[in-house]
Amino acid sequence: MRWILAPLVLLLPLQAQTIGIDSHIDTIQRVLMDNEDLGQRAAHGHADLPRLREGGTNAPFFSLWVPTYYKGSEAVRRTLDLRDAMQRVLDAHPDQIELALNASDVERITRAKKIAAILSVEGGHQIDDDLAVLRMYYRLGVRSMTLTHFRNNDWADSSTDKPLHNGLTDFGKQVVREMNRLGMIVDISHVSDKTFYDTLAVTTKPVIASHSSCRALSEVPRNMTDDMIRALAKNGGVIAINFGEGFLNQKDAELLMKAVKSVYIEPTLTGKALDDYSAKQFKEEMVRPATSFATLDDAVAHIDHAVKIAGIDHVGIGSDFDGISAPPKGLEDISKMPALAAALRKKGYSETDIRKIFGLNTLRVLREVAGK
Numbered sequence: 001m002r003w004i005l006a007p008l009v010l011l012l013p014l015q016a017q018t019i020g021i022d023s024h025i026d027t028i029q030r031v032l033m034d035n036e037d038l039g040q041r042a043a044h045g046h047a048d049l050p051r052l053r054e055g056g057t058n059a060p061f062f063s064l065w066v067p068t069y070y071k072g073s074e075a076v077r078r079t080l081d082l083r084d085a086m087q088r089v090l091d092a093h094p095d096q097i098e099l100a101l102n103a104s105d106v107e108r109i110t111r112a113k114k115i116a117a118i119l120s121v122e123g124g125h126q127i128d129d130d131l132a133v134l135r136m137y138y139r140l141g142v143r144s145m146t147l148t149h150f151r152n153n154d155w156a157d158s159s160t161d162k163p164l165h166n167g168l169t170d171f172g173k174q175v176v177r178e179m180n181r182l183g184m185i186v187d188i189s190h191v192s193d194k195t196f197y198d199t200l201a202v203t204t205k206p207v208i209a210s211h212s213s214c215r216a217l218s219e220v221p222r223n224m225t226d227d228m229i230r231a232l233a234k235n236g237g238v239i240a241i242n243f244g245e246g247f248l249n250q251k252d253a254e255l256l257m258k259a260v261k262s263v264y265i266e267p268t269l270t271g272k273a274l275d276d277y278s279a280k281q282f283k284e285e286m287v288r289p290a291t292s293f294a295t296l297d298d299a300v301a302h303i304d305h306a307v308k309i310a311g312i313d314h315v316g317i318g319s320d321f322d323g324i325s326a327p328p329k330g331l332e333d334i335s336k337m338p339a340l341a342a343a344l345r346k347k348g349y350s351e352t353d354i355r356k357i358f359g360l361n362t363l364r365v366l367r368e369v370a371g372k
């Protein structure tokens with residue numbers, strides 16, 4: 001029997017390869033706005049190639065996020081600008097990072113000790129109500145899209161806007177079906193509760209909440225209720241915990257709610273003037289608030305709560321790094337992920353549990369939706 005055991009032993013190192021997925025980082029904003037070189041470790045921001053490696057997050061979803069005040073074709077243009085900025089990173093460091101289009105790409109690229117870049121679009125407004133645009137994003141490598149961002153779009157209600165469509169419109173349902181057909185993960189972070197349930201009724205594939213936490217612990221509409229978490233688990237999906245202070249800590253949540261309710265002014269600009277406005281806004285938001293109450297222990301509490309409700313196979317990480325201004329104490333940037341693993345270990349989580357939360361659960365969804 002010895003000859004059978006030998007090849008099995010040879011396979012072991014492959015299976016032991018740890019895959020660290022974070023289903024939402026906004027790092028490409030820094031590349032687009034400031035032409036930053038992600039090959040260098042920066043003293044600011046939350047992620048770059050050295051810090052991703054250090055933290056073991058070797059398969060992040062790079063979000064191509066466009067604010068909702070980019071309207072119509074302006075939102076499409078801005079998405080292409082972000083995709084181009086992503087390409088600059090891929091072209092500058094082919095020895096360190098590569099585009100991943102499916103689960104086996106993620107396995108192959110991480111096995112080669114490189115970062116596997118998975119692309120997501122943050123906001124259904126970015127398709128400008130056109131399924132052809134959605135299909136072209138897929139061809140550009142995008143494998144996930146949040147149905148809304150901060151405001152409603154023409155076909156789906158957002159959790160931080162007044163209901164307009166009572167969830168998903170007929171066209172919104174078509175978007176979900178087309179994403180299922182193409183092999184793009186439907187991401188329900190940011191959508192209203194009704195949009196969430198409408199999406200579950202339509203989708204034939206598992207969905208993710210790429211960066212949402214638990215409303216039972218921190219009451220903001222961007223977080224998920226226990227019922228929603230249960231329904232998501234039943235769908236086979238994953239809730240990936242957001243490290244934004246207001247998502248984790250009730251005291252910060254109250255401050256966040258004030259900001260959500262404040263008057264929201266949309267500029268009537270286009271082209272470079274709109275991009276300049278956006279850069280200014282982004283910089284202002286990234287320093288507000290500068291400090292928070294949230295700590296690493298809050299992140300552990302949210303993960304633990306989600307695991308109790310959804311089960312160990314349906315919880316992941318979606319830090320929102322480079323899109324949040326005051327990360328939790330102890331989780332200041334993506335290089336600190338081993339501290340989170342250590343805290344979970346201390347709480348009794350096994351290595352297998354931690355590997356699932358830190359990547360394998362979301363990898364399973366990617367495999368089911370985008371193919372092997």
Ligand SMILES: [Zn+2]
Pocket residue numbers: 122190211
């Ligand atoms: Zn977001």
